[in-house]
Amino acid sequence: MTDTKIEIRPRKCAGCLRCQMVCSMNYQGVFSVADAWIQVDFDSAEGKYSAFFTPECTNCGLCVENCAFGCLVYTEEK
């Protein structure tokens, strides 16, 4: 049996926040990064982005489909 998992590649993130906006709109009916089940932060001192999924994430993959930078990708787990 295989299962899909979403891998975050933070070095590819450009900070567009589209993943957060599409998630919050789909599940909360509002564009709100605070309500998204993926959180993106920016270390402004180093100029680096980081991201993580909150426990509410359903692994639906909407964020993957809307990531234009290859930061969020499906991986297969056996």
Place this chain on the structure above:
Amino acid sequence: MLEYGYAGAVLHIDLTTGKTSREELSPSLAKDFIGGWGINAALAYDLIKQGTPALSPEMPVILGAGVLNGTLAPSSPKSFLTTRDPAAGTISTAVGSGYFGAMMKWAGFDHIVLHGKAERPVYLKIVDDHVEIKDASQLWGRDINAATDALRSTVKGNSSVLCIGPAAENQAKIGMALIDKCSTMGRSNGGNLGSKNLKAILIQGNKGVKLHKEKKFLEVVDRLKDSALKDPLRDKWMESGLFFVFSTWLKAGFFIHENQTRIYPVEKGEKIFGMQHFLKTRESLVGCPSCLTPDKYVCRIVKDGVSRSCFLSTSLDPVILFGFKCGIEDFGQALELHDTANRLGLDELTFGVMFDFCHDLLKRGIITVKDTQGEELKKDFATIKHLLEITAQRKGFGEVMAEGWIGALKKLNLPKEVEDEAYHIKGTEPDFDARVSLGVETFGAVTNPRGAHDMPVGGLTIAKGRNVDFFKKVTARMGFSPALQERIFTDTGFDLGKLTANYENWGILLNCLGICFRMQSSRLYDMQSCVDLYSSATGIETSGEALTRACDRSFNIYRAANVREGFGRKDDRFPDRWFQPLKKEDGSEVRLQDYFGTKVITREDAEKILDSYYEEKGWDVPSGKPSRAKLEELGLNKVARDLWGK
């Protein structure tokens, strides 16, 4: 009540009394001026009293978010800051990006108006409805990067910081605010925050933006997204931004030095500043919210064994300003000087061109080291770095540079014919030189009420060699009707005045909606997608004609705010430099010509282009004032009375 698309509120903060108040955003203001840039212009007309000095407590600073900020509409991050430009004296809207506009919307505000002056240095902390005026004594004097990092670390989760550096704290008139250390709040105007003792605004929004018709909105977004992802040039834009066109522009003669008299040599330019130098320092991309083709960067500067990050909003700027204008012949040094200017919060564009001018005057013996207070104005790294620092501190000759063009020319007390050489329009130097390409960007720099800033950009007439069919196709996408096109275009050319007058409305529409006008982003949009996004987001049904009319109204009230301050046709002036030949390295000369290169343009021809522009705008041709009839037709009856009497 504006429930969808808009946040529906204006936040007023009085820094003198410490009081804040929330006001509902009037639906009629939204209908008449759309939002963002347009509503900022309307608020400025109402709130700025005629004759109020730029750096006084009575001068308000008006911040605005574009209607689509904080949504998935591709590349819609633009926010705005309107006040009196302290260097130019015009009523001026600066344009910024980064996270600021989106955070404003998510916090529940379309506009924020700053009044008064704090007694001591403060910063604003806005987290949704919680607005605090906080002590900034530990931040005052620190550079923009250090202050921004310190402020961001005080909140959990993502946030945005609009911050000034030492230059604007000292009220240098070419002081500038940066958003998130990277995005410029479009030049000067930063001194106004310094004059209010306001170091920064830290904002975090957690409320979000609701849409009226989510499905329809997302359909349009998906279509635009597909188009952006299929753009064959997308990877190149993201790899190097404007550096992508460096070689083309170098060969086309876009890079001018030696006080706007000579085109930079091609071979030398490639060798010192070619793409390979940028790519060596480029570390990662910085995107604005919803952007699909970002072109801001984190670069890495390594010097004396110490490594530090450097943020780059426009990849070519260090080369253009510090390489070509200041004569630095090393990419790394140019980048370091850019980083210094950004940390100090100085407008490097004005600094670079003014330095080149002063250097030339000193070389020709028109001014002496007595005038420069001992500075030799050498084109080397140490001199430029020192000058940036003393300009931010307003010390020595830095006091002259900090004034910007108008103030510096007064202080230098030059003969009239030398003063006329100064390369500025209403106190700001144009980014592009009309001798290389006379089009909507360069002519638009003449007519922009703010000064020679880019208003209708997107690269329409920057590139040479395009034909009338191309322009007809592109302007049709912007909502130009066949009848309008008939008036503008002939079989072989266009009426530049009329084209610019209408193209400005498209630029304003993008600004009202908050859409980025960098080439790779603005060209995704057409009028119908703007109409569909606006209507589905806000629930306000509209049309291309209604939006264009609202843009026309917005531009007229912006112009009127400046006419009220004494600006007019006399200030919409082609710089003298444009009528002098530009020398190429082989000794040949480039003269001001029409876009298609069919005839040389004289001062008399330039005045005719202006006549045509004013006629198309419906303005009084001799004075360049919006006419009474035009203002009344737009429903701006009070403005008509203000400008023309009862």
